[in-house]
Amino acid sequence: MTTLVRARDVRRDYPLEREAVHALRGVSLEIEKGEYLAIVGPSGCGKSSLLNLLGAIDAPTSGTVEIEGRNVGTLGDREVTNFRLRHIGFVFQRFYLLPILTARENVELPMAEAGVSAAERRQRSTELLRYVDLGERARHRPAQLSGGEQQRVAIARALANRPSLLLADEPTGELDAKTGQEIISLFGRLNADGTTVVVVTHDESLARAARRIVHMRDGEIVREEVPGG
Amino acid sequence: MRLVLALASLRRNRARTILAVLGVAIAAAMLLDMVMLSTGMRESFRALLLSRGFQMRLTPRGTLPFDTEASIAGATDVTQKLRARPEIDLVSPVLGASVHVLRGDSSITAFALGVDPSSQGDYRLAAGHDATAPNTIIANEDFLRAAGARVGDTLRVAAGFDPQLRTHSGERALVVSGRARFLYLAAGQLAVAIPLRTLQQMTAREDRVSLFMVRLRDPSRIDDVRKWMRIALPTIDVISTADAMARVDERLGYFRQLSAILGAVSLVVGFLLVTTLVTVSVNERVGEIVVMRAIGVSRAHVVQQIVLEGTALSITGAVLGTGLGLVTARYLNTILSSFPGLPAAIDFFLFQPRAAWTAIGLLTACGVLAGLYPAWRAASLPLAGTLREEAVA
Numbered sequence: 073m074t075t076l077v078r079a080r081d082v083r084r085d086y087p088l089e090r091e092a093v094h095a096l097r098g099v100s101l102e103i104e105k106g107e108y109l110a111i112v113g114p115s116g117c118g119k120s121s122l123l124n125l126l127g128a129i130d131a132p133t134s135g136t137v138e139i140e141g142r143n144v145g146t147l148g149d150r151e152v153t154n155f156r157l158r159h160i161g162f163v164f165q166r167f168y169l170l171p172i173l174t175a176r177e178n179v180e181l182p183m184a185e186a187g188v189s190a191a192e193r194r195q196r197s198t199e200l201l202r203y204v205d206l207g208e209r210a211r212h213r214p215a216q217l218s219g220g221e222q223q224r225v226a227i228a229r230a231l232a233n234r235p236s237l238l239l240a241d242e243p244t245g246e247l248d249a250k251t252g253q254e255i256i257s258l259f260g261r262l263n264a265d266g267t268t269v270v271v272v273t274h275d276e277s278l279a280r281a282a283r284r285i286v287h288m289r290d291g292e293i294v295r296e297e298v299p300g301g
Numbered sequence: 302m303r304l305v306l307a308l309a310s311l312r313r314n315r316a317r318t319i320l321a322v323l324g325v326a327i328a329a330a331m332l333l334d335m336v337m338l339s340t341g342m343r344e345s346f347r348a349l350l351l352s353r354g355f356q357m358r359l360t361p362r363g364t365l366p367f368d369t370e371a372s373i374a375g376a377t378d379v380t381q382k383l384r385a386r387p388e389i390d391l392v393s394p395v396l397g398a399s400v401h402v403l404r405g406d407s408s409i410t411a412f413a414l415g416v417d418p419s420s421q422g423d424y425r426l427a428a429g430h431d432a433t434a435p436n437t438i439i440a441n442e443d444f445l446r447a448a449g450a451r452v453g454d455t456l457r458v459a460a461g462f463d464p465q466l467r468t469h470s471g472e473r474a475l476v477v478s479g480r481a482r483f484l485y486l487a488a489g490q491l492a493v494a495i496p497l498r499t500l501q502q503m504t505a506r507e508d509r510v511s512l513f514m515v516r517l518r519d520p521s522r523i524d525d526v527r528k529w530m531r532i533a534l535p536t537i538d539v540i541s542t543a544d545a546m547a548r549v550d551e552r553l554g555y556f557r558q559l560s561a562i563l564g565a566v567s568l569v570v571g572f573l574l575v576t577t578l579v580t581v582s583v584n585e586r587v588g589e590i591v592v593m594r595a596i597g598v599s600r601a602h603v604v605q606q607i608v609l610e611g612t613a614l615s616i617t618g619a620v621l622g623t624g625l626g627l628v629t630a631r632y633l634n635t636i637l638s639s640f641p642g643l644p645a646a647i648d649f650f651l652f653q654p655r656a657a658w659t660a661i662g663l664l665t666a667c668g669v670l671a672g673l674y675p676a677w678r679a680a681s682l683p684l685a686g687t688l689r690e691e692a693v694a
Contacts, residue, residue, distance in 0.1 A: 086686075120689070129595050130685035149600060157597025164688070168592035172309035184302040185598050229596065 076237060076268050077103040077126055082135035084121050084291075095121040097291040098135070103270060105236070108263040110279040111272045113288035119272040120241055122288070126270060127160050127239045128152050140236060157186055161230030165242035167222040169214040175201060175225045176210040182232040200228040204258060220251030227258060231267070238262065240271040244278055256281050303602060307609035310582060321578040322618045325664065328571035329622020333660040334630050334650060335564035339557045341651030346549050349646050350542050352484060353422035355393065356520050358540045359513035359530070365540070365548075367397045372509040373537060382533060383515060388526050391516040393420040396497055398504045401469060402448050403457040408469070411444050411491035413460075414483075415500030415510070422484075422514050424494055428452055429479030432496050438475040439494040441483050447491055452477050458495075460503035471503035488638065488645035513537075556649075571615065571664050575671035579611045583675045588691040590679045595688065600680040607676030608669055615668025619661040626660070627652060 084096040095118045103109055103126075111119045124130035125137050128144040136143050140159060144152055156162075169178045179197040188196070201207050204224035206217075214222050223243060230238055240259070244252035256278050263269045263283075271278060279285050280299050287295040311318045359379075361371040373379060376394050383392045396415035401408040414423050418431040424439065429452040432439045438456065440448070450456060454477050459469030475495065483492045501507055517523060523541055530539050583590065590603060630650035637649040 121685070124685040124688075127595070129688070130683075153594065153597055153599050156595065160597075162592075162595055164592065166588075166691075168588060170306070170589055170593075172306070172313050177305075181302065181593075181598070182596050185602065233597070 074105045075102050076105045076107070076140060077101070077270075078136075078138045079122075079126065080136050080138075082122070082125060082132045082137060084118070084125060084130070085133045094291055096125070096132070099288075099291070099293055100135075101286065101293065103237075103268065105268055106263070106266055108259070108269045108281070108283045109271070110282035110285045111270065111288060112274070112279045112285055113294075115274075117288040118291040119288055121291075123239055123241050123270065123272045126237070127162060128156050129162075157182060158233050159236050161232075161235035161238040163223070163226050163230050163238065163240035163243045165245040167214070167219075167226045167246070169222055169225055169229070171214050174211050174213055175206060175217065175228075178214070178225055179228045179232055182229060186233050188233075196232065197228070200231055201225070203231075204228045218251070219247050220254055223247060223251075223255055224258065227255075227262075231262070236268060238267050238269045240269070240273075242273055242275075243271060244273065244275045252278070303606045304609055306606050307613055310586075310606075310610055311613060314582070317578065317581075318614070321574055321614055322621065324574045325571050325615055325618025325668075326621035326625055328567040328574065329619040329660055329664050330626035330629055331567040331622075332564050332571070332663065333623055333626030333657060334633065335560040335567065336656040336659050337626070337630050337650040337652060339560040339564070340653065340656065342553055342556065342647060342649050343546065343549060344653065345646070345648040345651045347542065347546055349484065349644060350545055352646075353514075353516075355391075355422050355514040355516045356523060356542050357515040357517070357526070358545070359515060359534070359537045360511070360540060362536050362538050364538065366512050372396065372506060372511050373513070374509055376508050376510040379510075379513065379534060379537070383513065386526065386529065388517055388519065388522045389515055390518040391420050393417060393422050393514040393516075394497060394510040395421070395423060395512045395514065396500050396504070396506065396509065397511040398460060398500060398506075400493065400495070400500075400503070401459045401462055402444075402450075403459060403469060403472070404448070408459070408462075409444075409447050409491065411440075411493050412486065413500060414492070414494045415497040416494050417497050418494075421494070422516075424481040424483045424492075427480045427482055429477070432478050432494060434476075434478070435496055435499050436473065436475055437478040437496065439479045439481045440477055441481060441486075441490075441492045443489055444491040444493055445477070445480060450477055452480055458493075458503070460500070460505075471505065473499065473503055475499075484646055485644050487641065487643055568663055568667055571618070572667040572671050575611045575614050575668050576675070578614065579607060579672045580675040582610065583607060583679045587679065587682065587687060591682055591684055591687040591691065594680065594682075595684050603680040604673070604676040607679060608672035611668040611672025611676075612665060613668075615664045615671070616661070619664040622664070623657050623661060 079101045082096055082099045085092040085094050113119050125132055131145045176197045179200055180193040183193045201210050204227055206224055244255050259269055260281055273279050285297045286293055358366055360366055361373050364371050380392055380394055383389055398413050399410055400413040401410050418433050455474050458473055458475050460471030462469050486492045527539050634648055634650045
């Protein structure tokens, strides 16, 4: 398999008034293309900080993060933004859809930013909304959708520019158990279709759906396991 | 997409957007009115001076037209000298005087212009025919109303009154041959025009005039003509339209300062309104903006979208304000134009497309500037830290 993400001895400190918080203390991790990885651990262990670094929305205090062979920590704002746009899809716990746009427009937003033509945007957003079983809700605004539906629209948005890496931060955190299961199934389907998926979660069932689980504590990776292995 | 997002953001809180647009519209109306006020009276006065094509006024030395009883002697000779110059197209001699229209024991006093009807530039005939015969008179509507006269009536008109003897002098019977609108006289002022020779005889000011109005064939020769006049007519002052405008500018300095200050205040109010609204709106959706950045929307595009919101607010308010400004300008103009002694044709608020474009342009520029700071601030938020704070919130 090919390595998609390589993090080497990554540290992330958040300076506070008196002393710095060491969110990550020398984390090294490799993620292969097509992998389905879950990062688990107690609150404050550094899961989200690691995910932010893997998604190039934050830069390490030291160490390197390479995605598709590029050291994203050295990229300027314009370059790293463009890199995120074309290579990384994000799913957040609180969905963060734009309430003023319809489901279709939300999905089309990253495509518009990437300069995809209107006709292609429409075709691809239709396909993506069908993929997440929301083909009939394209014209609905987020306020007219349930939590699970909103999260599926957010997943469709994350897939808009066919990213090589899909990152999800507690994607079932705001959902009930049944709806959470639907999202877990969707991630499984996405991974089966070739998307590399990394989820940060407290949800045991979501973590168990992954092919590899990374356990973190106090800013370090303490254990890895293969579910059922 | 950015415009769609900007407009959708403004629609999100309609009441607030409408109130802000109204605020900007009021600021725009005030700004437009101030721009109109700063240039309107000047342009209106210039248009009035040039309305009949006379570029020069010749007055007795040291005086302005009709501001004293002073007059120019040897009017016939001066007229001939002027008409002999090839650069001069038309010469209109004018004598100003007060006349009394006698009605039994009472009389009505009016301002009379002695003119040569073939070259006059003081009035426009509205009815009847010009005062070409020696015993005719042209009057304005206000005079006819006050005298209870109509075109065709004969009036007893005197040029002088001795209050001790209570007798009139220079009395003539004049036939009202026409009704006219006098260009340079104040609204409500009773005015008549009488053939120059007749008025000179009535006032015992033989061969004297108060003023010459001169029209040039080629206005660019004005300096040459003025130079000649200074030598050939040493007892006469030459006032060109440019001179008159310079004097008007001096006297209107107060209006321009006032309008500049009030215009600047309206701009600042508009700027603060848009800045406040955009800042509040941006603060409410920090999470959305950070997520947009996280999914790959560039900082420049976020800034553009937010600036577009401010610009859309400003343009909408400015366009509405233009209409509002025109309505208020018309109302204010009627109040200020009734100021005593001003020519009825003078407008304080003269609409010029340039004034409207200036007001709209200034407010739009303000809208862009007003959106820039909150936009840049929002687009520069640290993504990871803000997402964490939003998640906690």
